[in-house]
Amino acid sequence: MSRMRLTQQEADPIGGITAAPIVAIAAIFAFAVSIGLTVAHWHEVGSPLAAVLGIVLVGGAGLVAATSAAPSHAPFTVDRLWLVVALAVGAAIAEYVSTIGANRYLYDDFGSIVIGMLILAVAPYCTWVSLLLAGVLAAGVLSILVVGSAATTMTPAPIGTLIAVNSAAVLALSAAAAGYSYAIVDETLAWQREANRAALQRDAELRAGIARSVQQSQVSVLGREVLPFLAGVMTADRISVADADRARELAEALRRALKAGIESTWLDDLAATVRMSRGIPVVIHDPTGGAADLADDQRSALTALVSWLGEASRSAAIRVDVASEPPRRRIGIVTEHGASPPSRRELDRFAAVARAVSMGAEVDVTSENVSVELTHVAD
Amino acid sequence: MTLGLPGHLARDSLSRALAHAGHCAAWVCLGIAVIIGVIGATSSGDPAGWTGAVLSAVMAVLLLLVARYPTVTLTLIYLVAGTGTVLAVTVLVMDPAYRFETTNNVILALPRVALILVGGAGAGSVLAITWAALGYGLGEAASFLGAALAGGVWSPNIAAAMAFGILVVVRTFDGVSRRSDSRRETGLHRASQQTRELAIRHDYELRATARLHDTALSHLVAIAAAGSGPVDERLRDGIRADLGLIVGRDWAADHGQGPDTDGAIGRAAGAAPTTISPVSDDDAPTLEQAFSTAANAGLDVRMTGDLAVLGLLGPARAAALDAAVAQCLINVARHAGVGEVELAIGFGSGDVTVAVMDSGVGFDEREVPEDRIGLRTSIRGRIEQEGGIVRLWSTKGVGTTVVLTVPEGGE
Numbered sequence A: 001m002s003r004m005r006l007t008q009q010e011a012d013p014i015g016g017i018t019a020a021p022i023v024a025i026a027a028i029f030a031f032a033v034s035i036g037l038t039v040a041h042w043h044e045v046g047s048p049l050a051a052v053l054g055i056v057l058v059g060g061a062g063l064v065a066a067t068s069a070a071p072s073h074a075p076f077t078v079d080r081l082w083l084v085v086a087l088a089v090g091a092a093i094a095e096y097v098s099t100i101g102a103n104r105y106l107y108d109d110f111g112s113i114v115i116g117m118l119i120l121a122v123a124p125y126c127t128w129v130s131l132l133l134a135g136v137l138a139a140g141v142l143s144i145l146v147v148g149s150a151a152t153t154m155t156p157a158p159i160g161t162l163i164a165v166n167s168a169a170v171l172a173l174s175a176a177a178a179g180y181s182y183a184i185v186d187e188t189l190a191w192q193r194e195a196n197r198a199a200l201q202r203d204a205e206l207r208a209g210i211a212r213s214v215q216q217s218q219v220s221v222l223g224r225e226v227l228p229f230l231a232g233v234m235t236a237d238r239i240s241v242a243d244a245d246r247a248r249e250l251a252e253a254l255r256r257a258l259k260a261g262i263e264s265t266w267l268d269d270l271a272a273t274v275r276m277s278r279g280i281p282v283v284i285h286d287p288t289g290g291a292a293d294l295a296d297d298q299r300s301a302l303t304a305l306v307s308w309l310g311e312a313s314r315s316a317a318i319r320v321d322v323a324s325e326p327p328r329r330r331i332g333i334v335t336e337h338g339a340s341p342p343s344r345r346e347l348d349r350f351a352a353v354a355r356a357v358s359m360g361a362e363v364d365v366t367s368e369n370v371s372v373e374l375t376h377v378a379d
Numbered sequence B: 001m002t003l004g005l006p007g008h009l010a011r012d013s014l015s016r017a018l019a020h021a022g023h024c025a026a027w028v029c030l031g032i033a034v035i036i037g038v039i040g041a042t043s044s045g046d047p048a049g050w051t052g053a054v055l056s057a058v059m060a061v062l063l064l065l066v067a068r069y070p071t072v073t074l075t076l077i078y079l080v081a082g083t084g085t086v087l088a089v090t091v092l093v094m095d096p097a098y099r100f101e102t103t104n105n106v107i108l109a110l111p112r113v114a115l116i117l118v119g120g121a122g123a124g125s126v127l128a129i130t131w132a133a134l135g136y137g138l139g140e141a142a143s144f145l146g147a148a149l150a151g152g153v154w155s156p157n158i159a160a161a162m163a164f165g166i167l168v169v170v171r172t173f174d175g176v177s178r179r180s181d182s183r184r185e186t187g188l189h190r191a192s193q194q195t196r197e198l199a200i201r202h203d204y205e206l207r208a209t210a211r212l213h214d215t216a217l218s219h220l221v222a223i224a225a226a227g228s229g230p231v232d233e234r235l236r237d238g239i240r241a242d243l244g245l246i247v248g249r250d251w252a253a254d255h256g257q258g259p260d261t262d263g264a265i266g267r268a269a270g271a272a273p274t275t276i277s278p279v280s281d282d283d284a285p286t287l288e289q290a291f292s293t294a295a296n297a298g299l300d301v302r303m304t305g306d307l308a309v310l311g312l313l314g315p316a317r318a319a320a321l322d323a324a325v326a327q328c329l330i331n332v333a334r335h336a337g338v339g340e341v342e343l344a345i346g347f348g349s350g351d352v353t354v355a356v357m358d359s360g361v362g363f364d365e366r367e368v369p370e371d372r373i374g375l376r377t378s379i380r381g382r383i384e385q386e387g388g389i390v391r392l393w394s395t396k397g398v399g400t401t402v403v404l405t406v407p408e409g410g411e
Helices: A012-020 A020-040 A047-070 A078-098 A111-121 A128-152 A159-235 A240-263 A268-278 A298-309 A343-357 B007-043 B049-069 B072-093 B104-117 B125-150 B158-179 B184-186 B188-226 B231-247 B266-267 B288-297 B308-313 B315-336 B374-385
Strands: A280-286 A316-325 A328-337 A362-363 A369-377 B300-305 B340-348 B353-359 B390-394 B401-407
Touching: A012 A020, A012 A343, A020 A047, A020 A111, A047 A078, A047 B266, A078 A128, A078 B072, A111 A128, A111 A159, A111 B158, A159 B104, A159 B188, A240 B188, A240 B353, A240 B374, A268 A280, A268 A298, A268 A316, A268 B188, A268 B231, A280 B049, A298 A316, A298 A369, A298 B188, A328 B104, A343 A362, A343 A369, A343 B104, B007 B049, B007 B104, B007 B125, B007 B158, B049 B072, B049 B104, B049 B184, B072 B104, B072 B125, B104 B125, B104 B158, B104 B374, B125 B158, B158 B188, B188 B231, B266 B390, B288 B300, B288 B315, B300 B308, B308 B353, B315 B340, B315 B353, B315 B374, B315 B401, B374 B390, B374 B401
Parallel strands: A280 A316, B300 B340
Antiparallel strands: A316 A328, A328 A369, A362 A369, B340 B353, B353 B401, B390 B401
């Protein structure tokens, strides 16, 4: 996917989740700025109702931004950006109305800085293009307002200068937001390219090791009964009726074993790994082999969650059910609490990662167990 | 694809991204300063406008150099030049003609903010805050001096202080949040590596399964079918060869480029043994294994199309196609009840297609017992692993057509 269509929360989900508190900080800061500057130019306010409405709208914009960025509400969609910007622009208009005809200084108006700060705060969740567009459109609205204020400002200046001055904060902060979004996605994609290249180089080594272990495991299945039997037939003069019957039995047994092998998926292998390394029971119930439909990133998200749940005594047992409910597939992960069960907040991080890779995610933590439900639409 | 940045790269990457964000904001500030200067110079005929515009443009160019080469020297040059610009612009702007009451005004805020957002050499929150603090302090000092020179009133610039405050908050938050180490804790990078390993392992399991099916299982079936009696020499040779193959080498890793001693059914059916020679790397791929299988099974193959199109496939893909066609032929020999089969080979729309057609008894795929894995693994499994597709049409009493399509290229 190109840089134009990617956000940090998609390219680097943990980075996106980590940034959530800064949105709340920025929202509080923006709210405080709107109050502070309204108080500072209260002598210019002709309509207190509009002034208060402006502050309320800033609060609303900040609230929408902060709640939208919370991991429990991930992913942050582009319509949320537009809602935040629309509320903040509404606040700027209310502020303009409150001081209409008496606005002596543009410098003490909060509209531009508040819109810019909120756009900057949501930079981890939006593409650089949408951030830049939001800034330019907001600056456009502010420019229309400044034309109305031009007659009353103290400093004599051409209208072009007033427009440039009034747009400076929103444009600079939007540029910062877009610059951040572009750079972090670029850095992440560069790392991913490098990691993929390294992984490909390592693959040959990995393949050799895995091939040997697979060979040994399959040969061990064969070795127990089939190989001695075939070796016996090879060195015998005659095939007896008992040999023929035995061959039939072994063929059926082998078919069954192979069928079980074919029907297992990477998720069974993962369960086996967690079971062996952590010593806790991991049960996979995937009758249709639905785990095979998951994309690489979705597999990684599920692997990370199951591995994490299996570590550090978080769970006493893990069960994963993969059910097909066309067109959706549902993956239910239920664990029994271990000695130090996970918190909902910790699990929300994984849910947000899952959402970043096009899966639905619901988390439920009770006194006895943890339940995470992931849904996705199979391609 | 890996999910996100690993912990060890996050610090530098986030630091660079935040510095880039600051630079973008700084360029916008300097750009607006240039525009204001030019408007002042052209619409009001004020020569100070040109001075301000040129100084802001020089700062923007220097910042471009800092962004491109974030060295200590360039950072210091930018800070010094920026301080000079703030001083000069303050002297110009605080002229009583412009009626600015103090240095706390928006025009002076523009170069001041750009000076704070220097970014600077090195990575990490502490260093970034240090450079920004230098920019803020130098800007304030220049502003103070400029006001004194111009006879204006100095007052701290609120916009510059706010920019510095935002930078400190963001950088501090970045530094603190990275300490919680949620990246390592979540283990996404590790999970992504593990997923890759599991995928490769599963791929090998499938290959191994297909190979098992083609070797040991077919011998067992042949022994069961032969009933009591002397051991057929060809069966004995086949078992010997396959045991050597299974036990003696990395057969799971084999991509099918070497000789394959498949065809136990053919040997059991009493066809003449065929010596199969490996396909050398220099030769264009052929359906050698399939033809050998057909010969062993006593099948008469009629072929249409040009075998040379197999040259469009990589050796591994060609070998997978060959093995899958061979399994189709085994199925014909075993189940169709006919002695002849038709192969059609073609190329179109980037795909190589092989159709295997017989006029045998036919079957209903839904009635194939679950435990019969030849079609699923040896044919579909192989072809799908190469990104191809298998289509099958069969009508009882009329015959069966299997069409195997694989994209050109491959390993």
